[in-house]
Amino acid sequence: MADLLEFKNLTKVINPHHSLRVSGRVQEGKILMVRGPSGSGKSTFLRLLARLIPPDGGKVFFQGQDWMQIPAPKWRIMVHYVPQKPVIFAGTGADNLHIPFALKTVREKKSLDYNKLEHYCEALSISSETIAREAQTLSGGEGSRLAVIRALLLEPRILMLDEPTAHLDSRTKKKVLQVLVEWLETEPGRGAILVSHSEEDIEDIPAFTVLEILSGDEG
Amino acid sequence: MDYSYIPISNSQLAFSVGLVLLAGMVSAFLKLGLLPSLFWGTCRAFLQLTLIGYVLAYLFIINHFLLLLPIILLMCYIAAREAGKRITKSPHNPTFISFIALSSSTFLVGTIVVVLIISPSPWYTAQVLIPIFGMILGNSMNGIALSLDRMYSEVYGKADQIEALLTFGATPWEAVRDLVKNAVAAGMTPTINSLMVVGLVSLPGMMTGQILAGMDPQMAVRYQFVVMIMIAAAVALGCFMIVAFSFKKLFTGDMALKETVRKN
Numbered sequence: 001m002a003d004l005l006e007f008k009n010l011t012k013v014i015n016p017h018h019s020l021r022v023s024g025r026v027q028e029g030k031i032l033m034v035r036g037p038s039g040s041g042k043s044t045f046l047r048l049l050a051r052l053i054p055p056d057g058g059k060v061f062f063q064g065q066d067w068m069q070i071p072a073p074k075w076r077i078m079v080h081y082v083p084q085k086p087v088i089f090a091g092t093g094a095d096n097l098h099i100p101f102a103l104k105t106v107r108e109k110k111s112l113d114y115n116k117l118e119h120y121c122e123a124l125s126i127s128s129e130t131i132a133r134e135a136q137t138l139s140g141g142e143g144s145r146l147a148v149i150r151a152l153l154l155e156p157r158i159l160m161l162d163e164p165t166a167h168l169d170s171r172t173k174k175k176v177l178q179v180l181v182e183w184l185e186t187e188p189g190r191g192a193i194l195v196s197h198s199e200e201d202i203e204d205i206p207a208f209t210v211l212e213i214l215s216g217d218e219g
Numbered sequence: 220m221d222y223s224y225i226p227i228s229n230s231q232l233a234f235s236v237g238l239v240l241l242a243g244m245v246s247a248f249l250k251l252g253l254l255p256s257l258f259w260g261t262c263r264a265f266l267q268l269t270l271i272g273y274v275l276a277y278l279f280i281i282n283h284f285l286l287l288l289p290i291i292l293l294m295c296y297i298a299a300r301e302a303g304k305r306i307t308k309s310p311h312n313p314t315f316i317s318f319i320a321l322s323s324s325t326f327l328v329g330t331i332v333v334v335l336i337i338s339p340s341p342w343y344t345a346q347v348l349i350p351i352f353g354m355i356l357g358n359s360m361n362g363i364a365l366s367l368d369r370m371y372s373e374v375y376g377k378a379d380q381i382e383a384l385l386t387f388g389a390t391p392w393e394a395v396r397d398l399v400k401n402a403v404a405a406g407m408t409p410t411i412n413s414l415m416v417v418g419l420v421s422l423p424g425m426m427t428g429q430i431l432a433g434m435d436p437q438m439a440v441r442y443q444f445v446v447m448i449m450i451a452a453a454v455a456l457g458c459f460m461i462v463a464f465s466f467k468k469l470f471t472g473d474m475a476l477k478e479t480v481r482k483n
Contacts, residue, residue, distance in 0.1 A: 050386055051473055051474075051475060052382055052476070053478065054473060072473050073389065073390055076385060077387070077388040080386060081386050082386075083383075089380060100388065103384070103388055103393050104390070105390065106387065106388050
């Protein structure tokens with residue numbers, strides 16, 4: 001399988017006693033499972049790849065191209081990050097789904113695909129009433145699923161999800177993972193990075209590799 | 220009708236100081252401990268105003284642009300330093316950026332008003348230039364301080380939202396655009412409010428001064444209108460400029476929020 005993303009010695013000093021240094025790759029059609037104890041730097045790793053924080057060293061390549069040759073806004077759509085506590089903006093659920101498509105970088109390339117929206121909502125049990133509600137009144141689980149739908153509609157090349165199933169019951173967890181796997185398989189050239197503590201998650205994912213981030217000083 | 224001003228004699232001026240005693244009595248009665256400040260404030264106001272009276276009289280006589288220019292720049296610097304002190308949430312010293320915003324907006328709007336509207340001869344007549352630029356600076360100083368402080372408050376409080384927008388592919392400007400709008404509006408609100416109530420709730424200081432100095436009230440009103448519109452334009456421009464200059468400093472060269480901003 002072809003490599004989509006490759007990171008070599010990607011380094012970040014988290015605190016004077018702990019540095020993150022990781023190497024690995026994300027392959028087409030596969031999920032890279034990121035595992036490790038709390039505070040080991042899993043979220044930092046995703047934030048590094050999203051170029052939200054600068055690394056202290058290392059190199060990243062997307063299909064052989066140095067990541068710094070790609071403008072940051074374009075990169076963040078291609079390698080899209082959904083944080084553990086997704087940000088829900090004021091307005092309705094629908095407003096939240098439209099926000100990315102109002103941005104110039106996104107607007108120039110794509111518009112919201114309503115067929116896909118309907119499909120993802122159905123697959124993740126988000127009703128039209130939920131979408132029409134004030135987003136601030138959504139439960140943690142509904143908010144998480146809304147954020148996953150928003151991310152999928154952006155059609156990134158690599159989707160990075162930080163514990164997307166943390167607030168969900170086991171049935172809904174399975175649905176989210178099924179949607180993710182289906183999204184990976186629908187079109188070539190897609191990959192995903194998933195931070196998860198759950199053993200259950202691994203059972204639902206057919207093709208994955210594991211990146212183990214250790215606690216303590218790895219530098 | 221013949222308009223003329225009524226002079227204030229030295230004894231009348233001394234008598235006005237008696238009014239401070241009234242404020243002093245309130246302070247003493249309520250044990251506010253403000254007597255030293257009140258005394259010092261009165262002395263300073265008297266000395267500063269007397270001094271500026273002599274300076275202005277000298278400038279009006281000399282009336283040379285090369286003398287006026289450094290004085291106006293000094294006024295801009297003092298206003299920028301004062302605005303900088305009021306901007307409490309800035310991660311860096313905002314004096315320089317305040318100076319650029321204040322001097323640009325003041326020179327642009329002030330020059331339009333002096334050259335195109337009031338049109339004295341010569342155009343740099345100190346009697347017109349100094350008060351006009353001074354009034355613009357005094358009001359813009361408050362506006363830009365309010366705007367920048369509001370921008371930092373909003374950015375610190377909504378760092379997660381800004382980062383979320385960045386992950387959607389927003390440019391730094393797109394990520395903070397709404398917050399910047401709120402900040403500019405916050406800086407302009409006092410000016411807009413004063414436009415709404417002028418003549419109804421209060422008579423502005425400049426107009427009152429001109430009327431007391433013997434000017435026809437109709438003419439004083441015209442001057443006041445021009446001054447208020449000029450202040451509104453300068454405040455809007457100054458507020459916009461300071462947030463436009465400052466928002467970029469919130470981001471790294473790679474269009475991410477600086478860690479110092481996120482952790483604030």
